[in-house]
Amino acid sequence: MQLCGILPEHGKASTGSTDSSLSYEEGLEAMSMPESWVRGAMLVRINALIRGHSAVRQSVIETLAKLLRNNIVPFVPLHGSISASGDLSPLSYIAGAIEGNPDVYVWTGPKGSRKLTRASECLKSFTIEPILFGPKESLGILNGTAFSAAVAGLAMHDANNLALLAQVLTAMGVEALTGSTESFDPFISSIRPHRGQNEVAKNISVALIGSRLVQESRDRDSRSLRQDRYALRTASQWLGPGTEDLLLATEQVETELNSTTDNPSIDVESQQTFHGGNFQAASMTSSTEKTRYCSNSF
Secondary structure, three states: OOOOOOOOOOOHHHHOOOOOOEEOOHHHHHHEOOHHHHHHHHHHHHHHHOOOOOOOOHHHHHHHHHHHHOOOEEOOEOOOOOOEOEOHHHHHHHHHHHOOOOOOEEEEOOOOOOEEEEHHHHHHHOOOOOOOOOOOHHHHHHOOOHHHHHHHHHHHHHHHHHHHHHHHHHHHHHHHOOOEHHHHOHHHHHOOOOHHHHHHHHHHHHHOOOOOOOEOOOOOOOOOOOOOOHHHHOHHHHHHHHHHHHHHHHHHHHHHHOOOOOOOEEEOOOOEEEOOOOOOOHHHHHHHHHHHHHHOOO
16 A cells, blocks of 8 residues: 555556566656665664564564665655655555565666666565565554654764864864964853854864964964954854754754654563554654754854
8 A cells, every 4th residue: 555656657667578677767766765765764674673662573674684785775766755654655665675576676786787676586586585474564664764764864964074074174264364272262162051062162172283373372472363253253153053953953863763663562571562653753854954954054
C-alpha cells in the first residue's frame, strides 16, 4: 500500500521486459532520493531496530546491514510522501528491497556506472536470502522518522562545518586587519553569558593562539585603534545566537538518531505494548527550521 511514490516511465521497467537492469539516467536521478539519503535512512533504521522496542528479528536487521555493506541502495521516489505518520512511503521501498519485491528496484554497481535492478534479482545475485516478514516487522521498518532524521543529520553536518568555517574566517579577518584578541576575552562573555556567544568567542580565541599578526594589548602599540572595527568586535555577538540555535538543533538530531520512533513500542522487560506517537517528526522540523535560519547568519 505504501509503495505509492511518483515514478517516471523509464523504458524497460514499464514494458515488462525480462531484462530488469536500467541505466543510470538523468530522468531517474531527478525522480529519486539521493543515495546518501537512503543509505543514511537505512543506517538510522538499523540503529533504531537494534534497541529492541520494535519486535523485529535480528535476521531482518542483518539483511539491512548486508545491503549497506554491498552498496545495494533501494530506489526511493523523491515525490509521493508527506511524512504524515512517520516516513511510511520512503521506508516502504527499503522494506520492499529486503523482501525481494519485484516491483522495487535497487541501485548497484561501481560509482559512476550505477544501474537499477529488480530487488528480487539483486538479492539472488548477492546470495542474500529475502525476508518473509513476521507480525509487526514490516510496520517496524515503515513507521518512523528515519528519512527525516537522516537528511537532517546530513544537513546538520554541513551546517556545523559552515559555522566553524565562519569562525575561522573571522579569526583570519582579525589577523588581516591586525586586530586584537580583546574582543573575545572571556570577561565579555561572562557578563553576558549566552551559550552561543561564549562558544564563538572561545573558538576564535583558540584559532588566534600563537598568531604574530594580532595584538593582545592596545596600550603597548601606538598604531592600534582604540577598539577594533565593528565587524570584528561584534563577531561573537553576531555569530553567537545562530551558533546557539545550531547547538540545540544538533542535540535534537542526535537524540532522534538514537531513538525508537515506530508505533507501537514494546517494553521487553515488562512485556507490555505501548501505543503512542513517537513517529511524529516535529522534533526534526524544529531542528531543521533552526538550522535553516541560523545558517543565514554564517
